[in-house]
Amino acid sequence: MQTSLKIAVVGSGLVGSLLAIYLKKAGHTVHVYDRSPDIRKINFSGRSINLAMSNRGWKALAGVGVGDAVREIAIPMDKRAIHLVDKLNFQNYGQEGESIYSISRGTLNRKMIDLAEEAGAEFLFEQKIWDVTLNDATLHIGETERGEWEEKKYDMVFGADGAFSRIRHRMQRQSMFNYSQEFLNMGYKELNIPANADASHKLDKNSFHIWPRGEYMLIALPNLDGSFTCTLFMPFEGKNSFASLTDRKMVEDFFTKNFPDSIEVIPELANDFFKNPTSTLVTMKCFPWTYEDKIALIGDACHAIVPFYGQGMNAGFEDITVLNEMIEKYGDDWKKVFAEYQISRKPNADAIAELSYRNFMEMSTKTADEKFLLQKKIEKAFSDKHPDKWIPLYSRVTFSDRPYSEALAIGDFQNVIMEQILRIDNIENIWDTPEVEHKILELLQK
């Protein structure tokens, strides 16, 4: 057991709440601050994408024994349901029994705060942190940025306050702080597929639904109440864009033409389209993540990524797993804990940022492409036969806890091999022959 410290966690989101549980179980006093009201007492909707919990997320939850509580609010999705304009294809995510899990962000966040309070963490809502003094872990709290501030001193402060972190904002103003934020020219908007009258799902419940259309796409993930949370990803400007759809009729015509099987299941389409905000998508990278043994950033506050691999929360939770490993290894030597935590995590955060950025192309374009689906079939067949020689990239990211950076590197190597395989004459007919299998084995030797 470590020496008990007084620790502030800034941000009561998913990562902040789970981190609070870990820190409480390690014997510390934990105060979790949030500038917003208690999410358990307000409606939370209109701008979120359902979460897809996968192996890294579950592992971090299991580390403090809260996996089962979360599993109660999760729906397994073992496949993609790919809605082409004229047909519906299915594509399994992994091996038999492997699924990712759809969870509503609001529902999970409420649950995580409940669990953290049960563990003994204290939550302080509607407390606006405007600044932090790095060398003595003092928070500066007040109603407005230019008004009176109160000071609260801690032994240590964690910034779990998201992509626009105030804690990081202070660190950015140090010399030698590397930082980047890059917005996509694409936004997203939440839509809704309500449940049937009998609370059953209108589409296949255990699928991640995608309508891939190249420059834009629609997705839908199931909720417990029979509804689906839908998200439309589309450029802000240009031909098919949020800016181009300016009235109800244009929105309805656009969906009728491009997502014909969605029209009947999204009854409030035009209402939601104009009521719900259009949100931005940002990739944020920085380094260092920590200051001495006083301050550490975690989750989106140090590595915000685009959502196309469903790994944002999973990566944030894995930060906690790694931090906890370092705590178990180095005990009270928090300088060492923080130094090793950031060195271990940084290359993996960069790798999942890259993979997530690339995956928009895979979801929006390649899932509609016969060649890509053939590649997936070949990989699956080879992987089934030689599980020690080939784990597909998606499985490495989603169903393993091997480093993201390794997944990225091996995935690139596998792609080079598959490009050669797909160039074999008549590959669409001979893809499951021993000839192809041997060719892959041969290329793996190189």
Place this chain on the structure above:
Amino acid sequence: MQTSLKIAVVGSGLVGSLLAIYLKKAGHTVHVYDRSPDIRKINFSGRSINLAMSNRGWKALAGVGVGDAVREIAIPMDKRAIHLVDKLNFQNYGQEGESIYSISRGTLNRKMIDLAEEAGAEFLFEQKIWDVTLNDATLHIGETERGEWEEKKYDMVFGADGAFSRIRHRMQRQSMFNYSQEFLNMGYKELNIPANADASHKLDKNSFHIWPRGEYMLIALPNLDGSFTCTLFMPFEGKNSFASLTDRKMVEDFFTKNFPDSIEVIPELANDFFKNPTSTLVTMKCFPWTYEDKIALIGDACHAIVPFYGQGMNAGFEDITVLNEMIEKYGDDWKKVFAEYQISRKPNADAIAELSYRNFMEMSTKTADEKFLLQKKIEKAFSDKHPDKWIPLYSRVTFSDRPYSEALAIGDFQNVIMEQILRIDNIENIWDTPEVEHKILELLQK
């Protein structure tokens, strides 16, 4: 003539001062703010690298007729003097008569402020701008960040306040603002070669002196008073680093061993080494650079680069040339002026950032490499014979006003050709034969 506006320029550095002259000559009221005291009334030294004014800088100065005034404080350098451990080589920068010009930053800045005041701009020193309201161009000025602020409203605000711009700081907090800052793991320190007793220079006056040593290097640029401003570039940490040289003897031994011909000309070596600060090197990129017709960033405030191409000031001055072209084209339509200015400049700012980053390798390593010097000789010979077909990259950047982005692209293409040329058997003996000339011509056709 445009409608006369009340314009604030934040930053009284080189770009701010020159911009003030342009804006005054266009008939506007111009207030230039700076948080520091008037540089004309204080000592300015200890942390600067001498400037190398080249074509783009001169062109911007000529646009308002102040080139001659600046030429009086400039020293032409027509070549590199490359100090190897055991010999001294010279390498011309361009054609006969082409030079870059060494100018002390402090001397130039004082001159530019004088010229701007003569043109009618009003300078307000020791005025700290903490914030700006973007949509009505209001500056917030006060003694401290958390103290009382005064508001000053303008028609338009230019942020010429450098790599750590407060004006940009406010723009960064908008959604969809792309931003990155990346520090090199290398710093620099100013040293000094004093004049001889008769005010003559101790080294060749008309050379840019380099001591290329791979991971680190020393440079020296001449001053009017017979001295040279030297700059040591070296990693912060590691074997040969600022951190590794901890006492006077270590510094002196290091110079004796690695820069033997510098020892006798830098008499205050150890004193200056420990007195002068070690400065950082940052590349900063962002976009957008403007807000409506109210705010525009210019110079380092929107594109800070590392100094290895000597183009930082030149690029900032060229921003002004381009801005002025847009003003001449679009008159009072400032939205259009700002939009076209940023669209035109952004790719060129990115290109010179990339070229500057790469040029450390050229200066610190390649200038000591026989193969590289041979490549330069071949390029020079071919370019002399076919000036319409081959302008070397350095000349495109330094002695032309063609876009930096074009220089980068053509430079990369030329490098591919030269790699093939350098692989020709016995090239060191046949480099100036018609065979090699024809091979280059042939490769250029592809």
